[in-house]
Amino acid sequence: MSRRWDWPYALLVLLLSVPAIGPTLNPGYWWGAHDARHSVYFLFEFDRAVQDGVLWPRWSPDFAFGYGYPFFNIYGPLSSFVGEALHLMGLSFVDAVKVVFALSVLASGLAMCGFVRHVAGPRAGVVAGVAYVYLPYHLADVYVRAALAESVALVWLPLVFWGFLAVSTVPTPGRVAWAALAYTGLLLSHNGLTVQATFVLGAFVACVLAWRSFEEKGWPARARTALRLGVAAGSTLALGMAVGGIFLLPWVLEYKYVRTDQWLAGYYSYREHFVQWWQLFDPRWGFGVSVPGPDDTFPFQLGVVPLLLGVAALWVPLDLWGRRMRLAFVALFVLFTLLMLEQAAPAWSVLGPLLSPVQFPWRLLVFAGFALAFLSGLALARAPDSAVLAASLLVVTASYPYVQAEIRPPAEGPVSYAGLMRFQQSAGEMTGSSIWVREIPTWSPLAEVWVRGGEVTSRVDYGALPKGVQVASRWANSQGELVEYRAEHPFRLAFNIAYYPGWRAYLLDPETEEVVRPLEIVPHGTLGHIRVEVPAGHHLVLVRFEDTRPRRVGKVLSLVGLLIVGALLLLEARNRRKGVPRR
Amino acid sequence: MLLGVVGLVYVAPLGRPGFLATQMGVLPLLRVLGRPLPPTTPVAADAAWVYGLARGLMRLGFSPGQALELLLVVAILLGGAGVAALAWQAWGWAPGVLAGALFFALPAHISARFIRGVPGEIWFWAVVVWAAWGASGLRRWQRLIGAMLAAFALITWPTTTAVALPLLVLVGGGKRWSHVHRVQGVLGWIGAVLVLVILRWRSAAPASALFPFQLFSAAWPEPEAWVRGGSYQVGAVPLLGALVVLAQRWSADRLRERLSSVELGWAAALGLLAWAVVPWAPVTRAASAVGGHAFLVLLASVVLTLVAAQLPRLQPALAEWAWLSLLVALVAWSGYSLLTPPALPDVPLGAEMASFEVPDGGPALLLLGVEGEGQAVAGQVVRVKAYWQLLQPVSKDYTAFVHVVAPDGSLVAQGDRLLLAGERPTSGWGVGEVVVQSYEIALPAEAPPGPYTLRLGVYLAETLERLPRTGGGDALEVPL
Structure with missing residues (x-):
């Protein structure tokens, strides 16, 4: 486990990964891919909030035909943060998304290379890194699914395992800090994947702790080692969660306020999307979707070259830790491959709460592929450089026919509010709702305005105003609105905004714009819109999406977590300077 | 391993x-x-x-x-x-x-x-x-x-x-x-x-x-x-x-x-x-x-x-x-990449099947089975699915006749159609290709009462010459 980074090997991985991002360098975008439009419009919505001065967006104002949805409160925002940074640098939304895809592919290869290098040396790292990039599922993730969040998560997965392996064997302050940051990266990239990854990680760390402690002589020493390393790994996990607290805490505590039946039932029920065993070896490539039965036009193949290299790894002579890691990753591969198959349906029934967020059993190809790429690397751990190069080229060549994207113009027109509305209408997507919504909208007056080429300047429901009331919007943005009104009687002021915790309303003085008193928000109607009781007279009403207690506590947690990470890194630097030996 | x-x-x-x-x-x-x-x-x-x-x-x-x-x-x-x-x-x-x-x-x-x-x-x-x-x-x-x-x-x-x-x-x-x-x-x-x-x-x-x-x-x-x-x-x-x-x-x-x-x-x-x-x-x-x-x-x-x-x-x-x-x-x-064989459609492999012979060529078209749907009574529409397979390449484009015959042997209705696999006539079929052809036959209201018999066979439209059935006759008859 050399500390020296072998740059030529890393450079080789990077160079060999370049063909995998070829389609991102083409003009145009694979608009027909499953989540291609989602990825662009998620960024579009993220940008709306950032442009309004929100540094950590949670509310997406134009979901559900303009009624809004707390999308980034429950969905890992990291890919959007990266995309937004690129957009602010001048890239269009589409180009920014393409660059994030490309960066994620390149970074994932390097991350895998680093992890496997840590376990079995640089040669194994090269093959594993290239195999990880060119896994058929990884390419399908980018060009068939256009799953931006998962693609970014694939960068962090090896880093998390690398970090926790390092912490569970020889913990140092620096390792704890980096492993925690990697975990945070995974969490902020794809929270659903993080749930499963955490359980896998837990089992992995338990194995490592057991192996590591059994290197000691006598049970007391073993128990001490297991405890010491277990505390280190547990603290790392806790620190990672703390750093990601700004997202984790609201997600965990406020997820119950969104409807999930839309995404977990019907077509999305896992029961309809098991893989048949032969599909794991089926060379057919397609851009279609997963359907019940064997006629899927989406590729589920493992990749014949990584598979055979993975099998070959079983006979490669390795050192003790190499053999242990091989055992762990063979188990991971076998377990997750079996869990994808129809025959695993009883296990899914038992593990339903844990596995059902996966939606589609074939998404476990993430873990099976991760393990396969790791094992592919081990196959070449003791091979000469020439064999490593040949293996890497074979991996690239075997998957090269799959490096293709269906570049086409957007069916809904250029990226715009109108395009977003048309997309929502045609696909029934980005129509997420809170639990106060009883009827999922299929169109809205706001959408109508946008599609007709107009601009929505206020979300006040003017149609619901009583006669004689004068209402005018002073300003409106993605996170709220200030409304001035004159009324002779108290009345109910309704907004075309779906209610979700965090929306607050205030009565303001019309002259000074100072808060007079808060107003109670009552979700009303089948669409669960915001409605406030306002007094008679001339007043201002401010409705605004604010932080709830979990969000505030989450922010503090993240701040504290980052301070601890900083302190640990400083400590590591000091230890290195002083030459403090590692235990 | x-x-x-x-x-x-x-x-x-x-x-x-x-x-x-x-x-x-x-x-x-x-x-x-x-x-x-x-x-x-x-x-x-x-x-x-x-x-x-x-x-x-x-x-x-x-x-x-x-x-x-x-x-x-x-x-x-x-x-x-x-x-x-x-x-x-x-x-x-x-x-x-x-x-x-x-x-x-x-x-x-x-x-x-x-x-x-x-x-x-x-x-x-x-x-x-x-x-x-x-x-x-x-x-x-x-x-x-x-x-x-x-x-x-x-x-x-x-x-x-x-x-x-x-x-x-x-x-x-x-x-x-x-x-x-x-x-x-x-x-x-x-x-x-x-x-x-x-x-x-x-x-x-x-x-x-x-x-x-x-x-x-x-x-x-x-x-x-x-x-x-x-x-x-x-x-x-x-x-x-x-x-x-x-x-x-x-x-x-x-x-x-x-x-x-x-x-x-x-x-x-x-x-x-x-x-x-x-x-x-x-x-x-x-x-x-x-x-x-x-x-x-x-x-x-x-x-x-x-x-x-x-x-x-x-x-x-x-x-x-x-x-x-x-x-x-x-x-x-x-x-x-060669491992992409398709699967056959579900074919009802009933006992009733017939092969039809081309001149000087032996058996060329196999009628594998027939499935009927709908009530075979006067005034109704009967839907029939016939399953065909080519046994050897043929150079001509053949037409299938599907007759509904009354108990007295009179023709009640018919639905002749060029045999097509998609848009390909029989000269473009592949050997072994199983083709499902659907027919909708309206039985006239004044038709004599049933039970009816379905009679299927093959002929060349240019000459109206029917292909003989292996073993005798020129059609397969199945009760409707």
């Missing part, structure tokens, strides 16, 4: 629900079910014991398709293992593993499995390679097994075994033949060829030669045109591998060893391929006597496989695990 995984990848298409759509269509299923088949089809002449085994599996609860596919899986895996065993025995484990992988990925064998689709042909290779393994064995018990398998193969597939077995023993014999003068082996092979030259007179049907480019063409049918395609490619990987081995052999200055299995293999492969492509060769006609050009190409491919498998023997570095794994992965990948 590495070889086992390659085998698993290559039998995976058989795991797909539904029976393989090959050039045999549903004929193998019909044979398992014991239905009479037109005698001109290869399935009718196929090894009876294969179908007997399938019937045995049916008693265990398998459907005919599952039983046949299970037997195919076993035959494919046995074939790969047999070639591996043959090469392993001759040259060591690394050539053995490589030979097995090469065999699984041979385009010519994949074509036999998934395009031609005669189950006995796949079993032939499984038996004959193990017979060759036994015959080349150094141990008595092994030779006994070889002799038994060889005898079994000769009885079941006499001509193909007569050609393939001596050749495989000679090329893959290894140690068994190292102490026998090679010239004897060569003379033996020449003798076998002469026997086959004589066999040409047994073949009445002239065989047309292949075009040389077909041996090297990478063209492979798309799944939607699977049975209309076909391939005679030798396979780039075994060919190039064998070339490298040949170059290695000739670069070594060891003349004494030159007349070995490498040169013999190349001579045999070139001879077989020439046999397949040279139209003026007197032996070309005999190709059909030994199973056709596809057999010649496949045998040449297997021989080249045995030659190419010696690469780790001549380059010891390639016998190291990392390089060998890479070679096996390369080989497995080389044929991977």
Whole structure:
């Protein structure tokens, strides 16, 4: 486990990964891919909030035909943060998304290379890194699914395992800090994947702790080692969660306020999307979707070259830790491959709460592929450089026919509010709702305005105003609105905004714009819109999406977590300077 | 295990629900079910014991398709293992593993499995390679097994075994033949060829030669045109591998060893391929006597496989695990993209079927079954689905007549339609292609009362001449 980074090997991985991002360098975008439009419009919505001065967006104002949805409160925002940074640098939304895809592919290869290098040396790292990039599922993730969040998560997965392996064997302050940051990266990239990854990680760390402690002589020493390393790994996990607290805490505590039946039932029920065993070896490539039965036009193949290299790894002579890691990753591969198959349906029934967020059993190809790429690397751990190069080229060549994207113009027109509305209408997507919504909208007056080429300047429901009331919007943005009104009687002021915790309303003085008193928000109607009781007279009403207690506590947690990470890194630097030996 | 995984990848298409759509269509299923088949089809002449085994599996609860596919899986895996065993025995484990992988990925064998689709042909290779393994064995018990398998193969597939077995023993014999003068082996092979030259007179049907480019063409049918395609490619990987081995052999200055299995293999492969492509060769006609050009190409491919498998023997570095794994992965990948056979549609294999004969050509169109839907009463519409299969290429576009006949024999209604597979008339159908054609027939309100009979047959629209039904008559009649 050399500390020296072998740059030529890393450079080789990077160079060999370049063909995998070829389609991102083409003009145009694979608009027909499953989540291609989602990825662009998620960024579009993220940008709306950032442009309004929100540094950590949670509310997406134009979901559900303009009624809004707390999308980034429950969905890992990291890919959007990266995309937004690129957009602010001048890239269009589409180009920014393409660059994030490309960066994620390149970074994932390097991350895998680093992890496997840590376990079995640089040669194994090269093959594993290239195999990880060119896994058929990884390419399908980018060009068939256009799953931006998962693609970014694939960068962090090896880093998390690398970090926790390092912490569970020889913990140092620096390792704890980096492993925690990697975990945070995974969490902020794809929270659903993080749930499963955490359980896998837990089992992995338990194995490592057991192996590591059994290197000691006598049970007391073993128990001490297991405890010491277990505390280190547990603290790392806790620190990672703390750093990601700004997202984790609201997600965990406020997820119950969104409807999930839309995404977990019907077509999305896992029961309809098991893989048949032969599909794991089926060379057919397609851009279609997963359907019940064997006629899927989406590729589920493992990749014949990584598979055979993975099998070959079983006979490669390795050192003790190499053999242990091989055992762990063979188990991971076998377990997750079996869990994808129809025959695993009883296990899914038992593990339903844990596995059902996966939606589609074939998404476990993430873990099976991760393990396969790791094992592919081990196959070449003791091979000469020439064999490593040949293996890497074979991996690239075997998957090269799959490096293709269906570049086409957007069916809904250029990226715009109108395009977003048309997309929502045609696909029934980005129509997420809170639990106060009883009827999922299929169109809205706001959408109508946008599609007709107009601009929505206020979300006040003017149609619901009583006669004689004068209402005018002073300003409106993605996170709220200030409304001035004159009324002779108290009345109910309704907004075309779906209610979700965090929306607050205030009565303001019309002259000074100072808060007079808060107003109670009552979700009303089948669409669960915001409605406030306002007094008679001339007043201002401010409705605004604010932080709830979990969000505030989450922010503090993240701040504290980052301070601890900083302190640990400083400590590591000091230890290195002083030459403090590692235990 | 590495070889086992390659085998698993290559039998995976058989795991797909539904029976393989090959050039045999549903004929193998019909044979398992014991239905009479037109005698001109290869399935009718196929090894009876294969179908007997399938019937045995049916008693265990398998459907005919599952039983046949299970037997195919076993035959494919046995074939790969047999070639591996043959090469392993001759040259060591690394050539053995490589030979097995090469065999699984041979385009010519994949074509036999998934395009031609005669189950006995796949079993032939499984038996004959193990017979060759036994015959080349150094141990008595092994030779006994070889002799038994060889005898079994000769009885079941006499001509193909007569050609393939001596050749495989000679090329893959290894140690068994190292102490026998090679010239004897060569003379033996020449003798076998002469026997086959004589066999040409047994073949009445002239065989047309292949075009040389077909041996090297990478063209492979798309799944939607699977049975209309076909391939005679030798396979780039075994060919190039064998070339490298040949170059290695000739670069070594060891003349004494030159007349070995490498040169013999190349001579045999070139001879077989020439046999397949040279139209003026007197032996070309005999190709059909030994199973056709596809057999010649496949045998040449297997021989080249045995030659190419010696690469780790001549380059010891390639016998190291990392390089060998890479070679096996390369080989497995080389044929991977060919594994896209489609599945047959669900065909009701009822007892009622009929074959129709083209003039001077024998049975050409098989009516596999008929399904009716709707009430067959006056004033109603009856929907009929007819399942057709082409048995041999036809040059004309035929029309199907579908008549509803009253009990008194009068015609109540009819729904004649050009037989179409999508937009392709029968002249564009592929042999083995199963075509489902739907008809909607409105029964007039004033029609005499039923029960009615459905009468189906085929005719040529230009002449209104009906094709005769094998066994007499010109239509199939089924109660509606």
